[in-house]
Amino acid sequence: MTTTDTRPDTGSRTGPRTAARPGRPGSALARARGGLPTLVFLAPMLIVFGVFSWLPIGRAVVMSFQRTNLVTDPVFVGFANFQQVFADPLLWTAVQNTGYFALLALVFGYPVPLVAAILMSEVRRLRGLFSALAYLPVVVPPVVAVLLWKLFYDAGEDGVFNTVLAWFGLGPVAWLQDSGAVMPSLVLEATWAAAGGTVIIYLAALVGVDPSLYEAAEIDGAGVWRKLWHITLPQLRGVLLITFILQIIGTAQVFLEPFLFTDGGPANRTLTLLLLIYRYAFTNSLGGDYGAAAALSLMLAVVLAAFSMLYFRLTRSWSS
């Protein structure tokens, strides 16, 4: 039951397979299948998903093989959009930057919530206070968080973080202007904003670990560290893999931090894939290059969809 809290499940009386079970023949409900009322209830979902999800997804695929502008009809151009994207030197910059962001986010953001959650799981009193404090940054609107941190990252000696560094005789650091410091600065804020959610996921998994496993280990003479290594972490492996996948999917699509902190600067050091897609489509003064944007989105999505599939398989197999 380690993964119970990471999947959508609000009533756990029966398994998820009930939905697929056909109505019992002859029952009153079975007779109501199909017909006008059913269509009425399905309509909002079919219309909204059709127009704003299914059609655009199909359109994304078609568009990446077309030259689209808003004036003339789209023309099929084969793989020209893909060739154009691959010929763009900025693509490799963006791939590297996005990879670097994802890597740093793992280094910063992966161990800290785990350690915090393990410590918190042993808290007997005031656990609610611990959880609430950890989760508070998650509910701060992301734009507010970024704009606030932008102020904290002020490069001057009177900047908030530089003032704190000065207490220890360090700094000042040009957080967002220095090409070496800028990406870690962005990741630090992103980690601050997201870590609380991961802590709560781990905490839910930790309280689900069967106490008898610990008792059995103690009878065999295991100490705290060995219990941690041989019981706690193996019991969490499903959740750890899931948060890993979710984090990869999230960080590969990072937009807000590089857009608001630096707009890709300095010297394209924080130009990420999503920022590049955004620029292709929406900041081109000659009209959006929708074809190139769609082509790059599609390639990124195919890679990420593989991660999503894995995620789905894992949550299914671990929770049933």
Place this chain on the structure above:
Amino acid sequence: MATAAEKPTADRGLLAPTDRKRPSVRWSIRILHGLLLAALAVAGLGPMLWLAKAAVTPTQDTLRHPMSLWPGGIDLANLTEAWTRVEIDKYFLNTIALAAGSWAVQLLVAATGGYALAVLRPRIGRYVSGAVLATLFVPSVVLLVPLYLTILDPPVVGTSMLNTFWAVWLPAGANAFNVLLMQRFFANLPREVFEAARVDGAGPYRLFWSIVLPMSRPVIGVVSVFAVIASWKDFLWPMLVLPDPALQPLSVRLPALQQFVELDVFLAALAISSLIPIGLFLVFQRLFLSSAGLGGAVKG
């Protein structure tokens, strides 16, 4: 769910109860927990307290002594100035209108769709729920450009939805996660109740409105809170489809305001923008913390 799983730990966790009684263990735990609490307070609460202080501090004090505990002067006028002169009130109302509409559309789509799939179970249900589920695997980046073009030239409607709230409300409804959540919940409701209602002559509409919805308050609550919070957080999409500043929500307007508003008033605006989400969190803490795991999946 966490509430059900929390039971066994009332007894014990990683540490053995006998170990807990040993003074050396007890004290090291206390010290570790103290340090953790201090770190969480500094990291979690610190920035927001700083913002709360800076919102009522004159600009020069914030610039010169950013870390002083007590401001040299209190300037409550920042808040009123942000609210009136900078027209935060207008953007605040826009944000609320966007959140309310997104909430209504999401709830309508998810509740009716989930009911049809889980309770009425039409023959095509299997394919429809497969198609809805499939969208979970499609990263949101794919939708960006084609959805934008759909808003510019929507089918049937004929006129562009750019600069209308519908451009934010309607796409918000296409949330597979909500449908899945509702469908699961409805499928787990006792079917005997439905059968009984049927026998008493309730049709599918009556069954939905008078039986299923009242029994589904927990899941409606979860979907509602997530809908409001997600809408409040949204930035890129409203920025694209609402280029008219008069219609923009706080999240889109704040970065632009920074350029022509004085720092103390700007910080007051930031503080005002955080009030509703933080307030919602404090009120519905249990809901947030027991279903926080869902948040990661919503992003998809």
